[in-house]
Amino acid sequence: MNNNGTILSVNDLKTYFQTEDGVVKAVDGITFTLAKGETLGIVGESGSGKSVTNLSVMRLIPEPPGKIVGGDIIFDGTDVRALSIDEVRKIRGKRIAMIFQDPMTSLNPFLKISTQLMEVTQLHLGHTKQQAYEHAIKMLETVGIPDAKSRVDGYPHEFSGGMRQRVMIAMALSCDPELLIADEPTTALDVTIQAQILELIKDLRERMGTSVILITHDLGVVAGMTDKIIVMYAGKVFEQAPTKELFERPANPYTKGLLKSVPDPAHEQGEPLYQIPGLPPDVAHLPPGCPFAERCDRAEDICRSEYPPFVEINENHHSLCHFAKEVYDGN
Amino acid sequence: MLSFILRRLLLIIPMALLVVTVTWGLIRIAPGNFYISERALPEAVERNIREKYGLDRPWYVQYGKMMWNIVRGDFGNSLKYRGQPVNEIIRRHFPYSATIGILAYLLALLVGLTTGIIAALKQNSPFDYGSMAVSMLGLSVPNFVLGPLLVLVFALWLFWLPPARWGGISSLILPVITLSAIYIAYLARLTRAGMLEVMRSDYIRTARAKGLDEKTVLLKHGLRGGIIPVVSFTGPALASLLAGTVVVEKVFAIPGLGNIFIQSVLNRDEPLILGIVAFLSILVMVFNLLVDISYGFLDPRIRYD
Ligand SMILES: Nc1ncnc2c1ncn2[C@@H]1O[C@H](COP(=O)(O)OP(=O)(O)OP(=O)(O)O)[C@@H](O)[C@H]1O
Ligand SMILES: [Mg+2]
Numbered sequence: 001m002n003n004n005g006t007i008l009s010v011n012d013l014k015t016y017f018q019t020e021d022g023v024v025k026a027v028d029g030i031t032f033t034l035a036k037g038e039t040l041g042i043v044g045e046s047g048s049g050k051s052v053t054n055l056s057v058m059r060l061i062p063e064p065p066g067k068i069v070g071g072d073i074i075f076d077g078t079d080v081r082a083l084s085i086d087e088v089r090k091i092r093g094k095r096i097a098m099i100f101q102d103p104m105t106s107l108n109p110f111l112k113i114s115t116q117l118m119e120v121t122q123l124h125l126g127h128t129k130q131q132a133y134e135h136a137i138k139m140l141e142t143v144g145i146p147d148a149k150s151r152v153d154g155y156p157h158e159f160s161g162g163m164r165q166r167v168m169i170a171m172a173l174s175c176d177p178e179l180l181i182a183d184e185p186t187t188a189l190d191v192t193i194q195a196q197i198l199e200l201i202k203d204l205r206e207r208m209g210t211s212v213i214l215i216t217h218d219l220g221v222v223a224g225m226t227d228k229i230i231v232m233y234a235g236k237v238f239e240q241a242p243t244k245e246l247f248e249r250p251a252n253p254y255t256k257g258l259l260k261s262v263p264d265p266a267h268e269q270g271e272p273l274y275q276i277p278g279l280p281p282d283v284a285h286l287p288p289g290c291p292f293a294e295r296c297d298r299a300e301d302i303c304r305s306e307y308p309p310f311v312e313i314n315e316n317h318h319s320l321c322h323f324a325k326e327v328y329d330g331n
Numbered sequence: 332m333l334s335f336i337l338r339r340l341l342l343i344i345p346m347a348l349l350v351v352t353v354t355w356g357l358i359r360i361a362p363g364n365f366y367i368s369e370r371a372l373p374e375a376v377e378r379n380i381r382e383k384y385g386l387d388r389p390w391y392v393q394y395g396k397m398m399w400n401i402v403r404g405d406f407g408n409s410l411k412y413r414g415q416p417v418n419e420i421i422r423r424h425f426p427y428s429a430t431i432g433i434l435a436y437l438l439a440l441l442v443g444l445t446t447g448i449i450a451a452l453k454q455n456s457p458f459d460y461g462s463m464a465v466s467m468l469g470l471s472v473p474n475f476v477l478g479p480l481l482v483l484v485f486a487l488w489l490f491w492l493p494p495a496r497w498g499g500i501s502s503l504i505l506p507v508i509t510l511s512a513i514y515i516a517y518l519a520r521l522t523r524a525g526m527l528e529v530m531r532s533d534y535i536r537t538a539r540a541k542g543l544d545e546k547t548v549l550l551k552h553g554l555r556g557g558i559i560p561v562v563s564f565t566g567p568a569l570a571s572l573l574a575g576t577v578v579v580e581k582v583f584a585i586p587g588l589g590n591i592f593i594q595s596v597l598n599r600d601e602p603l604i605l606g607i608v609a610f611l612s613i614l615v616m617v618f619n620l621l622v623d624i625s626y627g628f629l630d631p632r633i634r635y636d
Contacts, residue, residue: 060539086544093542100540105533109632110555119551120541155631171541 009033013071026052028235039212041222044232094124097172101184103164107156139170162193234291241317251319251328350612365599406606417606428587432572439514447522469516478509478582526557566622570615
C-alpha cells in the first residue's frame with residue numbers, strides 16, 4: 001500500500017513516435033501526481049500530447065511506431081513500466097479504466113451492449129454469465145439509461161451518442177476502478193448532452209471515490225470539476241496549478257490565451273470568440289527556443305533563442321516561461 | 332428479411348432470361364452455324380437442315396418459341412450430342428466441377444483466412460513477409476502453368492499422385508490445389524488487409540483498455556469486422572469455382588461443366604450454350620444473395636427491408 005495517498009505519479013515521461021517525418025516527441029518530459037480521490041484536468045490544443053500521455057499510463061501506445069522512451073509511471077506504488085504485459089492487463093479495465101472521445105466508434109458495432117459490458121466483469125471479477133448480466137443491467141441503470149433491462153440486449157447503433165457515452169462510462173466503472181481516465185468524453189457530443197455527461201461523471205466520482213483524469217481542450221469544461229490542472233503544449237507541461245489559482249492568476253501566456261478563448265456568460269452574441277493566433281508547431285521539428293514563441297504576444301528575443309525554464313511560482317504552481325513571474329504578477 | 336429473400340429470388344428469373352436473350356443475340360450475330368464445317372453443304376441439304384431446326388422462320392418466331400420452352404425449364408436437345416437433353420448433360424457433368432470446386436473453396440477459405448489472420452496478428456514478422464511473398468507468387472503464376480508444374484513434380488517425378496483423369500481421392504488433390512491456389516493467395520491478402528484495418532479502430536483500443544488479452548481482442552472483437560470485405564469476395568468466388576474452370580479441367584482431363592461449355596461454344600451448340608449460361612447465371616445470383624444474407628448475420632447494423 002502507498003502511504004502518502006498518491007494514486008498515480010508520472011515523472012519525466014517521454015513517449016516518442018518514429019515516423020517518416022522523423023521522431024515525433026509527442027510527450028516530452030511530463031511530470032504530475034494525482035492524489036487518491038482527486039481530479040486532475042489536462043488541457044491543451046489538439047496534438048499537444050494529452051491522449052498519448054494517458055495511453056502511456058495504460059501502456060496502450062501502439063508499438064511500433066510509438067515507444068515510451070523514458071520516465072516513471074508509478075500507479076499505487078507499482079512501477080507500470082516494469083510490469084509484464086499480462087500484469088498490465090490485470091490493471092487495465094479493473095484498476096484503471098478509460099473513456100474515449102468518440103462514443104460512436106469506441107463501442108464494437110458487431111457485439112451486443114450486454115456482451116461488451118459482461119466481458120469486463122467476467123474477466124476481472126470472475127463473474128458468472130448470470131452475475132455479469134445482472135451487473136451489466138445495474139451499471140446501465142447507474143449511468144441513467146432508461147429501460148436498462150431491455151436495452152442491455154441492444155446493439156450500439158440503436159443508441160444515441162450521449163447514450164453510448166453513458167454505456168462507455170458504465171463499462172469503465174463496472175469493476176469500480178481506482179482511477180478513471182476520461183479522454184475528451186464530451187467533445188463529440190451536443191452541448192446539452194455534454195453537461196449531462198459531465199454531471200454524471202462528477203456524481204459517480206463522488207459516490208465511488210474514484211480518482212479522475214479529465215482530458216479536454218476546453219478550459220470551460222474542467223473549471224467546475226477539477227482540483228488541479230496541467231496545461232500541455234507540444235508535448236510539454238506549460239503550466240500546472242490548482243484549478244482556482246490557474247483561472248485567477250495564470251503564469252503563462254499560453255494559459256492566458258486559452259482562458260481568453262473560453263466563452264463566458266457575459267459574452268456578446270455574434271461577437272467572434274478569441275482565438276490564439278497561428279497553429280501548434282510540428283513536434284517533429286521544434287525550434288530551439290520556446291515552442292510557443294511564434295504565437296506568443298509577449299515573446300522577446302530570448303524566447304526564440306533559449307529554451308524557457310520551468311519556473312516555480314509556489315509549491316503547487318509552476319510555469320514554463322521566461323517571464324512566468326511577470327505574467328503572474330501582471331494579473 | 333423473408334420478404335427481402337423472396338424478392339431477390341423472384342428477381343433471379345427475369346435476370347436469367349435477360350442473360351439468355353443477350354447470349355442468344357450474340358450467337359445469332361456471330362458468323363457461322365452449327366452445321367457449317369470446312370466442306371460446303373449441297374444447297375438442298377442445307378435447306379433441309381434449316382427447315383428441320385426452324386431456322387427458316389422469322390427470328391422473332393424462333394426467339395419466342397425458344398423463350399417459351401425455356402420458361403418452362405426445357406432447354407431442348409443438344410445439337411451436337413444428338414438426342415441428349417441439355418438438362419441431362421448439365422446434370423451429368425456439373426457434379427465433377429462441383430466436387431473440385433467445393434473442395435477448392437473450402438481449402439481456400441481454410442488456408443487463406445488462417446494465413447491472413449496470423450499474418451495480421453504477427454505483422455512484419457517473418458511469417459507475415461513469407462506468406463505475403465508466397466501469395467504474391469500465387470497471384471502471379473497462372474493456373475495453366477501451376478497445373479502442369481504440379482503434375483510434373485508430384486506425378487511424373489515423385490510418382491505420388493496420378494497426373495490426370497477422374498478416379499479416387501488421390502486424383503482430386505492436384506486439380507483442387509491448382510484451382511484454389513489463386514483464391515488462397517487473394518483471400519490471405521484480403522484477410523490480412525481487413526484485419527489490420529480493423530485492429531487500428533477505436534473499438535479495438537477500447538477492448539484492449541478493458542484488459543482483454545490479444546487473442547480475445549482479435550477473435551472476439553476484430554474478426555467480424557475484418558472478414559466483411561472477405562465475404563463479398565467469397566460469394567462470386569464460390570460461384571465461379573463451382574462453374575468449373577476450363578483450364579484446370581483441361582489440364583487434368585476432368586469431364587466437368589467448364590470443358591463441356593467450351594465444347595458447346597466451339598460447336599455452336601446453341602441450346603447447350605444457352606442452358607449452361609442460364610444455369611451459371613442463376614448460380615452466381617444465388618451465391619450473391621447468400622453473401623448479402625450473411626452480411627446481415629455478420630453486421631447487426633444492416634437491415635433488410
Ligand atoms: N500512432 C501514432 N503515430 C505517429 N504519431 C502519433 C501517433 N499517435 C499520436 N501521434 C502524435 O503525437 C502527438 C500528440 O497526439 P495526441 O493524440 O496525444 O494529441 P492530443 O493532445 O490528445 O490531441 P487531441 O485534442 O486532438 O486529441 C501528435 O502530434 C500526433 O501526431
Ligand atoms: Mg486526444
